[in-house]
Amino acid sequence: MKKTVVVGMSGGVDSSVAALLLKAKGYQVMGLFMKNWEEKDEKGICLSASDFEDVQKVCAQIDIPCYTVNFVKEYQESVFSYFLSELKKGYTPNPDILCNREIKFKVFLDKAMSLGADYLATGHYCTIEEEKSFYLHKGQDPNKDQSYFLYTLSQKILEKVLFPIGHLTKQEVRSIALSHNLFTAKKKDSVGICFIGKRNFKNFLLPYLGYQKGAFENTQGQVLGYHDGLAYYTIGQRKGLKIGGAGDAWFVVAKDIKRNVIIVEQGLDHPSLYQSELIATDLSWVADLSPQTPYPCSAKIRYRQKDQNCVIEKISETKAFVRFLEPQRAITPRQSIVFYAGNRCLGGGMIEPEAP
Known part of the structure; x- marks a missing residue:
């Protein structure tokens, strides 16, 4: 009997190719579009409606059923309200990580399972390796690897998730889309925070923060x-x-x-911009077990940063003391630090506001 996969379809090329590849492998595939934000452009056109139209066109091309689910309320309560509260405190939060934890791989995953799916698949650039446990690995394309945003995924979640394009480069994904004439093959990637996009950050926030x-x-x-x-x-x-x-x-x-x-x-390169140590809190470990310390590994304190050698010196259930071998520029409170052993994502946490 065919395994059923719900693919989170965003209206972009990555999720389109993810659905295409899974169907080619013999899975029974359903496309599911998630609406998280309600807003219209300057012409009065709903932005999410435009993306959903793209999803419908691709699903028709691939010949898979297409559905939509509205999580605007959940997104407002779990992601956007937190984003605003952290900004009001003077911090710089990362809503994409929270969205993955609270929406995509929580309520959206639950919805997929309620539809009878065996797996939820997304167009993220990373891979899952199954040994004695499920391990999260970087994507093949170093310029697109998204493991930084997924360090909160636990064993319980990873056993239900597929990342069909993680072994491909972006160029290969576009080539596959073009070779199958997918409607989204040449669609530009979205940039920035999803609900802000290319707009001026300050202008967007002024009505909320003043x-x-x-x-x-x-x-x-x-x-x-x-x-x-x-x-x-x-x-x-x-x-x-x-x-x-x-x-x-x-x-x-x-x-x-x-x-x-x-x-x-x-x-x-003013010296005040550099620190060699930090404290991370709200820790999450992919293998559900924290490492024995002192633990030498590498880490990123921002997306697309090159891996930086560090040592986790002390650890408790909720906090870790991290020492870098080289001082790090612009360590930012309430951003995430994510730990790696080679290409394997170990987990991560939030950077504490106060210096150690």
């Missing part, structure tokens, strides 16, 4: 100008500071949340 003006100060406490709110700036940022004067460009090196002050210094 202005909370405060001072720009250097590390000596000298006031250099004024900002519009901690939420609109992140560690390492250069653009939009509007601080003039002679010398090198100014960069955000820290935030004093209690005083509503942003600390800035001049120079791309």
Whole structure:
């Protein structure tokens, strides 16, 4: 009897090819479009409706059934509200990781299982290796690997998930789509935070956060100008500071949340931008077991960063002390640190606001 797979269809080329490949392998495939955000463009056209039309066209080409599910309420409650609350506190959250944990591989996975599926498949660039446990590995394409966003996936989830394009490069995925004349073959990739896209970050957030003006100060406490709110700036940022004067460009090196002050210094490689240690909390381990410490491995503190050698020095059930062999630039509170052993994603956690 054929295994049934629900493919999370986004309207892009990656999920389109994922569905195509699974059907070619003999699976019984269903396409399921997830609506998470309600918004219209300047012409009054619903953005998600446009993507769903693309999904319908591809499903018709592949000859698979196509369905849609509305998780706008769940997304607002579990992802967007958290995103806003963290910004209001002055931090820089990563909603994509939360979306994967709370929506795609929780309520969306549950929906797929309720439809009688054996697996949920997505167009993520990563792979699953099954040995004694299920292990999450980087995707074949180093420029598209998305394991950083999936470190919260547990054994219980991984046994129900397929990543059909993780062994391919983006170029190979597009070539497959073109060779089968898929409607989405030449569709551009989405960029940025899903509900913001290419729009100006600050302009999007203003209606939700408003202005909370405060001072720009250097590390000596000298006031250099004024900002519009901690939420609109992140560690390492250069653009939009509007601080003039002679010398090198100014960069955000820290935030004093209690005083509503942003600390800035001049120079791309100013020492204040670098740290060798951090504390990670809210830990999640793919194999469901934390490593024995001290544990040498590598880590990323942001997506697409090259792996950085580090040692997990101390660990508890909820926190880890991490020491890097080389100082890291712009370690940002409430972003994720993700740990690796070679191509295997071990897990990760959230970077603590306070320095160790």
